[in-house]
Amino acid sequence: MLSIEYETLYSSMLEQLQNINGALDEAANNLSDSLYCTVSSLQSLREMLKKYPPEDEAEQIYFFKYVKPKFQSWHIYVIEIHHLLLSVPIGTEQMIRDYYMNELHVINRFTQRYAFYYQYYLTNETSKDADFFLPSNKTEFPPEQENIVVEAGFATNMDFIFAKFRAFDMLRDFIIKRVRLLYQKVELGILSELVTARKFWWSGDKVELIELAYGIYHTHRFNGGAAEINDIVQWLEESLHVDLGQAYRMFLDIRRRKTVSYTKYLDEMSAAIHHHIDESNSLKRKKKKVLRST
Known part of the structure; x- marks a missing residue:
């Protein structure tokens, strides 16, 4: 398994995202460049997998359970946070707090909808890894992938939804951080707090x-x-x-x-x-x- 090569590619992707956006947890400044970066990294990852295919099923499972979702989660995250920040209401701080709290409810509804899979993800279960993370066992319409076209051999039943779980975990962290800022120093307002942070x-x-x-x-x-x-x-x-x-x-x-x-x-x-x-x-x-x- 090319763990060092994967880590090098991943670190390079994060560095590029930082250069594009200034801060990785606020990747919204330039959506098109950010997406170009994540898509290019996923393409490089796919080529790496073709050139050096996993030696056995255990390596295949590891790749699609941990490696690919780690990359793809950032692709999902930059899209989600871009739209999240663009939609922040112009109004009172209470309106902004309510907006962020509603977004937390949206994330929670998603994880509740896929409660079994999310628990499997959180607890690092392994009993269904072969069904979930081997390309040979991929069904026609896995959860959350009904409208996604992917290259054969580069998708499994659960790698995308695991990437989405990771992305939403990051998004939840970001929202909680923003809400904390609003409650900690209400008199400063969110913009002045972020400027001085x-x-x-x-x-x-x-x-x-x-x-x-x-x-x-x-x-x-x-x-x-x-x-x-x-x-x-x-x-x-x-x-x-x-x-x-x-x-x-x-x-x-x-x-x-x-x-x-x-x-x-x-x-x-x-x-x-x-x-x-x-x-x-x-x-x-x-x-x-x-x-x-x-």
Whole structure:
């Protein structure tokens, strides 16, 4: 399985979305460029799958249960958040709060409509994985795909709806964040709050922060080890102006990794520090040689 290649492609897509929109959780500034980015990434993912097909059914299931939905969720998300923000009413803050609360109800109705599948998604069930995530078992009209035309071999019964679950989880986080802002400082208004909000902000994937949070928690470095994981997550949220409301859900993503390290981001940090120190030491040795020669 090409886990490193998938992660590289995914990171590149997120970086492009950030460059287009400024902040990944507010990807609404340029819908056409954002969609071009997500569609191009999905096309690259499809070509990668053709070139290096999964070796067995387990790898096929992993790809369509976790990898493809991770990419496709951003395609769905940029569309949803674009329309969400365009439709915010011009009026009182109570009208804006009511609008966002209604949008939360829309998301909840969707998950209730597909309650069995959503529970399967949340609990990381595996009993029906072969039916849900093998292209060979795809039925004619899977849920939510009645009007979607996809290339043969690049769709299963549940990969799209799992992508939609992921997208709606992100959208729910965004809406809750906006509602919190409205209730926290009503006198400022939502626009002034958003303008003054960010000094430091996180430009990576949220799951990387969850790695960091659990690393701090399990090494007992905060408050003599007395800090709970929720306290650490809240501290990261407030410091970096990011919503990590689905922290446990993202930790499940980390636990599901099979060929990628559970501590991928922490490993990357360690490698970067070692590289920097090695480069610095090498530069010092070169300077000493130059001084000796003179």
